Amino acid sequence: MITLALSKGRIFDETLPLLAAAGIEVLEDPETSRKLILPTSRDDVRVILVRASDVPTYVTYGGADLGVAGLDVLAEQGAPGLYQPLDLGIARCHMAVAVPAGFDYASAARAGGRITVATKYPAIAREFFARKGVHVDLIKLYGSMELAPLTGLAQAIVDLVSSGQTLKANRLVEVERVMDVSSRLVVNQAALKLHTAPLRRIIDAFAQAVHEQA
Numbered sequence: 151m152i153t154l155a156l157s158k159g160r161i162f163d164e165t166l167p168l169l170a171a172a173g174i175e176v177l178e179d180p181e182t183s184r185k186l187i188l189p190t191s192r193d194d195v196r197v198i199l200v201r202a203s204d205v206p207t208y209v210t211y212g213g214a215d216l217g218v219a220g221l222d223v224l225a226e227q228g229a230p231g232l233y234q235p236l237d238l239g240i241a242r243c244h245m246a247v248a249v250p251a252g253f254d255y256a257s258a259a260r261a262g263g264r265i266t267v268a269t270k271y272p273a274i275a276r277e278f279f280a281r282k283g284v285h286v287d288l289i290k291l292y293g294s295m296e297l298a299p300l301t302g303l304a305q306a307i308v309d310l311v312s313s314g315q316t317l318k319a320n321r322l323v324e325v326e327r328v329m330d331v332s333s334r335l336v337v338n339q340a341a342l343k344l345h346t347a348p349l350r351r352i353i354d355a356f357a358q359a360v361h362e363q364a
């Protein structure tokens with residue numbers, strides 16, 4: 151049995167066409183089913199639903215053979231020992247620094263300056279500001295980052311941006327791009343050694359589908 155770890159929402163939705171290209175159809179809809187293990191049209195393949203940030207953990211420790219995880223999650227956690235053969239080009243967005251409109255970011259984030267930053271990505275943010283020579287006081291949040299600068303919790307946020315509508319609605323402006331983000335296929339190395347042929351077939355079918363979409 152091959153187990154593929156996905157998170158509900160955009161990653162699940164955008165992985166479906168890639169699975170279809172590999173001849174795999176997921177037989178239940180995670181939005182209506184309460185099941186966390188979904189059967190597929192192939193007896194030897196199942197999908198498990200986990201939190202986006204738990205995908206690398208499941209694959210690293212063998213709870214899943216492969217999975218789809220955002221580069222944001224992989225960069226934040228490090229994910230050593232995971233084989234990452236493919237950028238799937240899905241769930242595209244970017245990570246950015248944003249501040250309230252009117253905030254003098256250039257002064258606060260000058261070399262030698264100091265800034266308070268709220269984020270779900272403290273490791274990435276720490277590294278980003280360290281490179282600039284800016285002292286950063288990090289506040290770890292799990293969601294609704296936009297609120298932090300509006301309530302005085304932080305001066306800036308590091309968060310994912312796609313259309314920019316959420317920032318705009320909260321009168322925040324993007325001041326720096328931290329990294330481009332898309333989702334990657336991650337594979338457990340031991341599983342790849344043990345089940346080389348079936349895993350390779352899935353990886354190759356995904357690669358071809360990604361290539362054709364580009």
Ligand code: ATP
Nearest residue numbers: 159160201202203220221222223241242243310312
């Ligand atoms: P959880 O709900 O478990 O806290 P999450 O909110 O990070 O996780 P999603 O919002 O589904 O879950 O995000 C999953 C992945 O999709 C992220 O890790 C990121 O790579 C990508 N992503 C997040 N937001 C966007 C966006 N606005 N546009 C495109 N891709 C995004």
Ligand code: MG
Nearest residue numbers: 159202293294
């Ligand atoms: Mg989310």
